[in-house]
Amino acid sequence: MVKTAVILAAGMGSRLGEITKDLPKGMLVIDEKPIIEESICKLIEAGIERIVLGTGYLTQVYEQLASKYPQLVCVCNDLYEKTGSMYTLYNLKDHISADFLLLECDLIYEKHSLEALIKHNEPDVVLASTLTESQDEVFIETNELNRLVNMSKESAALNSIYAELVGITKISYSTFQAMCRYAATQYATNQCESLKLNYEDALVGISKNFSIYVQKLKNIVWCEIDDKQHLLRAKQFIYPMIKAKEKNCPPVQRNILLNPGPATTTDTVKYAQVAPDICPREKEFGELMQFVSTELTRFVADPKEYTAVLFGGSGTAAVESILSSVIGADAVLIINNGEYGKRMCQIAEIYGLKCIEYQSAVDQALDLAAIEAVIQKSKHKISHLAAVHNETTTGLLNDIGAIGGLCKRYQICMIVDAMSSYGAIPIDMEAMNISYLAASSNKNIQGMAGVGVVIAQKAELDSTQCLKPRNLYLHLFAQYKYFLETKQMRFTPPVQTLYALKQAIIETYLEGINERYRRYSEAWVVLLEGITRLGLTHLVKIEHHSRIITAIVEPDTPGYDFKEMHDYLYRHGYTIYPGKLNAMNTFRVANIGAITSKDMELFVKLLEQYLKDIDYSSPRREKHGVSKT
Ligand code: MG
Ligand code: MG
Numbered sequence: 001m002v003k004t005a006v007i008l009a010a011g012m013g014s015r016l017g018e019i020t021k022d023l024p025k026g027m028l029v030i031d032e033k034p035i036i037e038e039s040i041c042k043l044i045e046a047g048i049e050r051i052v053l054g055t056g057y058l059t060q061v062y063e064q065l066a067s068k069y070p071q072l073v074c075v076c077n078d079l080y081e082k083t084g085s086m087y088t089l090y091n092l093k094d095h096i097s098a099d100f101l102l103l104e105c106d107l108i109y110e111k112h113s114l115e116a117l118i119k120h121n122e123p124d125v126v127l128a129s130t131l132t133e134s135q136d137e138v139f140i141e142t143n144e145l146n147r148l149v150n151m152s153k154e155s156a157a158l159n160s161i162y163a164e165l166v167g168i169t170k171i172s173y174s175t176f177q178a179m180c181r182y183a184a185t186q187y188a189t190n191q192c193e194s195l196k197l198n199y200e201d202a203l204v205g206i207s208k209n210f211s212i213y214v215q216k217l218k219n220i221v222w223c224e225i226d227d228k229q230h231l232l233r234a235k236q237f238i239y240p241m242i243k244a245k246e247k248n249c250p251p252v253q254r255n256i257l258l259n260p261g262p263a264t265t266t267d268t269v270k271y272a273q274v275a276p277d278i279c280p281r282e283k284e285f286g287e288l289m290q291f292v293s294t295e296l297t298r299f300v301a302d303p304k305e306y307t308a309v310l311f312g313g314s315g316t317a318a319v320e321s322i323l324s325s326v327i328g329a330d331a332v333l334i335i336n337n338g339e340y341g342k343r344m345c346q347i348a349e350i351y352g353l354k355c356i357e358y359q360s361a362v363d364q365a366l367d368l369a370a371i372e373a374v375i376q377k378s379k380h381k382i383s384h385l386a387a388v389h390n391e392t393t394t395g396l397l398n399d400i401g402a403i404g405g406l407c408k409r410y411q412i413c414m415i416v417d418a419m420s421s422y423g424a425i426p427i428d429m430e431a432m433n434i435s436y437l438a439a440s441s442n443k444n445i446q447g448m449a450g451v452g453v454v455i456a457q458k459a460e461l462d463s464t465q466c467l468k469p470r471n472l473y474l475h476l477f478a479q480y481k482y483f484l485e486t487k488q489m490r491f492t493p494p495v496q497t498l499y500a501l502k503q504a505i506i507e508t509y510l511e512g513i514n515e516r517y518r519r520y521s522e523a524w525v526v527l528l529e530g531i532t533r534l535g536l537t538h539l540v541k542i543e544h545h546s547r548i549i550t551a552i553v554e555p556d557t558p559g560y561d562f563k564e565m566h567d568y569l570y571r572h573g574y575t576i577y578p579g580k581l582n583a584m585n586t587f588r589v590a591n592i593g594a595i596t597s598k599d600m601e602l603f604v605k606l607l608e609q610y611l612k613d614i615d616y617s618s619p620r621r622e623k624h625g626v627s628k629t
Contacts, residue, residue, distance in 0.1 A: 002099050002118050002170060003049045008199070009036060009105035010056025010080040010088040015227040024058040026105035027065075028225060030239045035225070036062075036105050040069060043101070046114040052095050053105075054088035056080025079195070086197040090183045096176060099123065102199065104167035108234055109222040110242050113168055122213040123172035126203070128163035129220050133512075134233065136226050138165035138200060140214055148212040151200045163216040165200065167224055178206045221245065221510065236291065237506050244268040244503060256599050259577035260392045260420055260549045261443035263593025265504070269447060272503035273496040280495050286487030288502055293483070295505045296445075297455055299513060300422065300437065301429040307461070309480045311452040312494045315419040315440030316343065317474060318452030322415050322436045323347045323386065325476035326464045330383035331356050333374065333412070335398070338362050338391035339580045340417055351470050354380055362394050362581060365544045368402055375410050384413045390421035390546040393580045393588075394539050397421070397546035404433035413460060419443060420548055422453075423508060424517045424592065435460040441497060444516065444548070444592050447504030450497035456480070521547045523591040523600040530604030534611055535618020539586060551579055551586040559614030562587055568610050574603050 013025030026036030033041070043051060051072050055062045059076040066072035075095055077088040089102070101117060117125050126148055128140050141150040141158040150158050151165060171179070179202040186194040186205075203212060223238040225231050249271045257264045278285050289310065296308040311317050323332070323344060332353055334344045337360040348355035358374055360366050375382055385407050389400050400416055407414040415436045418427060422437065423444030429437060434457075441451035454476060461480055469475045473491060482490045508516065524547040531538065531552055539551040554560060562578055565587070569576055579586030591600060 002101055004098050004100040005043045005048045005051045005103060006092060006100050007103045007105050008054050008085045008088050009062060010054055010077045012057040024061055025225060027061055030235055035108055039103060042111045042114060044071060045111060046118060052092055054092050056088060082195055084196040084198040086183050086199045086202045087195055089199050090180055093180050099172045102169045102171050104224060106225045107167050107222060108239055108242060110220055110245060113220055116217060117168060117170040120215060124175045124212045125170040126212060126214045127166040127168040128214050128216045129166055130218055131164050134223060140165055142214045146214050148207045148214050151204050163214060166222055175210050178210055182206050237509050241506050241510060247271060256574045256595055257593060258589045259575050260588060260590040262449040263443055263446055264595050265446055266507060266594045269500050269503045272500045275499045280493050281488055288498060290487055292498060292501055292505060296453055300427045300455060306429060306455055306457050309454045309456060309476060310489060312450060313452040315438060315452050318438035318454045319344060319417050320347050321454055321474040321476045322438055324351045324470045324474055326436060327353050327384050328467050331380035332384040332386055333358060333382050335387040338388060338393035340388045340392055344386050363396060363539045366398055368406060372406055382412055384415055386415040389416050389418040390548055392420045392549055394551040395546045395549040396540045396544055401432045408433045424520050424548060426513050441501045445504050445508055446593055447501040448497045450494040451501055520591050522597040523595060526597045526600040527589060527591055534608055548592055549588055549590040551588050554585040554587055555616045557614060557616045565610050569606055572606050574606060
């Protein structure tokens with residue numbers, strides 16, 4: 001077992017500017033303790049008995065810290081200004097006599113990362129992750145046996161990229177000696193750049209003769225802090241995520257919700273709701289709301305130009321807020337090709353808006369030319385157009401980019417109900433010419449139900465303040481203005497739901513919208529292949545499908561009963577949803593939330609069993625091909 005750790009802490013942290021003027025960067029505080037002290041505590045907890053700190057810049061600060069921990073020794077590299085990290089390590093050669101864990105001082109990480117290395121069978125292991133896109137990444141190239149071949153900050157310098165260097169490495173004593181010999185040879189050339197050698201270079205330098213294993217762990221949460229951007233990311237996303245994961249709460253029973261939201265959530269989102277009681281008028285809560293508002297916006301637009309206005313309510317509250325608050329005396333053209341388009345028409349009618357309804361088939365792509373003809377022929381001036389992005393009734397994906405282009409040509413302000421696309425399907429409000437977008441907390445963003453979200457272009461929203469309010473609670477401009485002034489909602493917000501939403505945003509950020517959509521699509525492919533094999537058909541053609549929710553045509557057999565099928569699946573932990581189309585018998589399966597393609601494989605097996613039980617044998621029909629993304 002490894003009992004020694006070495007932390008490289010000599011650097012000046014100059015990219016952090018004035019923050020590191022009097023403080024070496026290991027001493028940055030994110031929560032209670034300096035980050036290096038958090039690391040030291042994790043190392044001790046993992047069974048490390050001796051920690052050698054390779055210091056340099058402001059060594060006295062670390063020496064003070066060392067007086068608090070008997071396990072700690074500081075060894076100063078006096079040449080820290082001119083040398084790279086390998087020299088700091090080389091400088092420790094008289095203090096190291098066993099295998100050790102090598103860490104960088106500016107890391108925050110999960111404690112299980114240490115265990116993964118300590119318990120690893122290989123003597124030399126570089127810890128790696130999937131790519132973080134944090135900027136300043138060190139990319140790793142390996143051979144087919146996952147052995148280190150090369151590392152570089154320049155991705156172009158590598159033949160292939162396998163993973164990203166975390167900055168925690170297990171090094172055996174013999175490998176360390178080889179690294180020192182390699183470094184000594186370099187230093188002997190007497191060229192100043194040889195002194196700049198980093199430990200990564202030495203590892204690569206000896207990797208031809210020493211087999212160094214690269215252990216890539218998916219889903220590990222970590223970051224290093226080299227500049228102010230890293231520091232902000234660490235404070236807002238990485239540290240809170242690590243804390244949430246390390247809470248060690250018992251797992252909650254996992255139900256797979258294949259209904260189109262609320263979706264299955266992670267335990268970390270569920271437990272985020274367990275927070276101390278707080279009055280939502282307190283400053284701390286205002287900061288949480290500000291974070292939620294800004295980051296929800298950032299997924300689809302620049303928060304400088306756009307803003308997210310939050311309401312306690314369902315997604316429909318957000319849609320109703322937009323329609324009732326932003327349309328004046330001119331007409332709104334509403335595209336209705338499903339239940340949610342229809343709902344917008346209902347709202348418009350209730351508020352007495354001048355509304356032109358454009359109806360289109362629920363399973364067909366929109367005819368842009370026909371919509372344009374409606375705009376041209378309209379006897380009323382059309383100021384707004386409202387469309388659903390992903391029709392939750394069917395999974396039909398409307399081309400909002402193209403509709404946005406149309407709106408631009410006719411100077412029409414576009415409203416999008418993105419309830420079941422936001423958080424998974426990439427949206428760029430500015431590029432797509434969307435002024436208002438409605439979303440909710442409980443679908444692809446993977447939070448709890450209870451917050452309706454309106455993301456609005458600020459300039460457009462400002463222009464609505466002169467309109468006479470049609471309601472009180474859902475008045476968009478009033479809610480926006482009050483939040484700007486107070487960082488509060490006008491009426492009591494769902495406090496705990498907002499805590500969960502903050503956590504859900506962190507998790508969405510860490511997974512990335514593209515990656516989330518890839519995961520959802522993977523589950524969808526399993527679903528489509530499964531139902532196709534079982535002889536069932538789906539409504540919307542692949543090329544117009546959102547890959548998020550699928551309306552499946554019910555099996556035409558006397559033994560079939562939706563409720564019985566639902567109950568059978570429900571007993572096995574899976575929830576599905578009835579269809580919402582009057583003319584067609586369908587049921588719906590969504591593949592959103594904290595689920596994987598494995599969950600969908602199990603679902604298909606259960607569905608197969610149910611169909612067997614009712615003696616369903618399908619007439620082979622023409623199938624749409626399923627293509628993997
Ligand atoms: Mg770096
Ligand atoms: Mg660094």
